[in-house]
Amino acid sequence: MTHTIRQYLDKDFDEVFTLCQNAYKFDSFTKELLHEKIYDDPFFNPEIIWLAEEGTTIVGFLMGTCRMDIRGVNYGYVKLMAVSETHQRKGIARSMYELLEKELRSRKVDVMRLGDVPMNYFMPGIDPRYTPALCFAMRMGFNRFMDTSNLVVDLSDREWSDEKKIMALKSDDIEVCRATAEDKDELMDFVAEEWKLWQYELEMACKSNPIAIHVAKLNGKIKAFSAHSANNKGLSWFGPMGTHPDLRGKGMGKVLLYRCLEDLKNTGFKTAIIPWVGPIDFYSHHAGAVVERVFWRYEKKLTE
Incomplete structure (x- = not known):
């Protein structure tokens, strides 16, 4: 037939x-x-x-x-x-x-x-x-042009908190907290400059209860964020995450990552997925993440 x-x-x-x-x-x-x-x-x-x-x-x-x-x-x-x-x-x-x-x-x-x-x-x-x-x-x-990978984190092997680092950041006027509905407009403006494509995923993370986004604020202004549950509902999906270029290296990324992993653990997940990863070494060092899956990327040019 x-x-x-x-x-x-x-x-x-x-x-x-x-x-x-x-x-x-x-x-x-x-x-x-x-x-x-x-x-x-x-x-x-x-x-x-x-x-x-x-x-x-x-x-x-x-x-x-x-x-x-x-x-x-x-x-x-x-x-x-x-x-x-x-x-x-x-x-x-x-x-x-x-x-x-x-x-x-x-x-x-x-x-x-x-x-x-x-x-x-x-x-x-x-x-x-x-x-x-x-x-x-x-x-x-189609032609293969790049590879990428998903990492997996075992959520059960440690407590995902770093209160010592949070206090050190506070002494530098940096506050780490869960985003609120009142933060949304500022957060969207913050990501618009460098990560505009992530706005949609953050919109989805804002729909979680509680909001599945954590932020770091310098003198009350958002300078870094991390999110989870922004894509692939029902899976323990981490990301996206970003820090203002001027403030990288202060350890905000690690603290924000841990906040999200703690959320996922408290939800009942045994593992977390960190997808489409660039900095494998960051997640391996701070969370013991390992490569779980590799993906081959393909494209076909329709115009010159």
């Missing part, structure tokens, strides 16, 4: 959820998590989310999204992709992707990427254990 391709509809959610549960063998989906990935995407658009059906059964799913004008470049993404194991190697992923690429070309997208969607993502690339996904990327003309 041949397959047909159509756009995603809300009524398809439960069947897509089952498909993703079965396809992502090294990950686990909950309905809450999948709902966040689809509907909480800041540029959610069902016109660029595709399904493949055989008869009335959904056998393929591909979610596209965009992030326009990131430092002058328009990016398109394959955010999620799943094909039933019994229907792989039948051109289903290709059929869905080609429709997505054609549509995004018409929207003036310059570069396509796989998975690593700023603001709301599931994985920062492709876990190479999903070997069919790697093969798909290469067949579709």
Whole structure:
């Protein structure tokens, strides 16, 4: 039987959820998590989310999204992709992707990427254990350009507090505290200069109760922050975190990291995930973090 391709509809959610549960063998989906990935995407658009059906059964799913004008470049993404194991190697992923690429070309997208969607993502690339996904990327003309990794922290092996350092910072007029609703506007202005793409994740962290953001204030002004539970609901996800360039090296990052890890531990998590990591040595030194997963990043340039 041949397959047909159509756009995603809300009524398809439960069947897509089952498909993703079965396809992502090294990950686990909950309905809450999948709902966040689809509907909480800041540029959610069902016109660029595709399904493949055989008869009335959904056998393929591909979610596209965009992030326009990131430092002058328009990016398109394959955010999620799943094909039933019994229907792989039948051109289903290709059929869905080609429709997505054609549509995004018409929207003036310059570069396509796989998975690593700023603001709301599931994985920062492709876990190479999903070997069919790697093969798909290469067949579709994508080139591997970088690797990244997720770290994991054992939350049970220590108390996540450094009161001595907090007191030392206080003597320098730096206060460490949980962000409040009244801090939100100042926090958004603070991150706008250097980390504008993180504003959306901080918006999500502000929705937690209590707010899942800790800040360091110099003379009452926010100069550093750390957050958790800002992406991938139901998972023990840390980040983002940032410190004003003029105040780096004072130890605020360590204290803010510990505050978030303590939150996650108190929530009942045994481990914390530090995703899409740059400074591995910082997290290894201060939290005993180890590399848990590696991701290969792929892109395809649609324009010169």
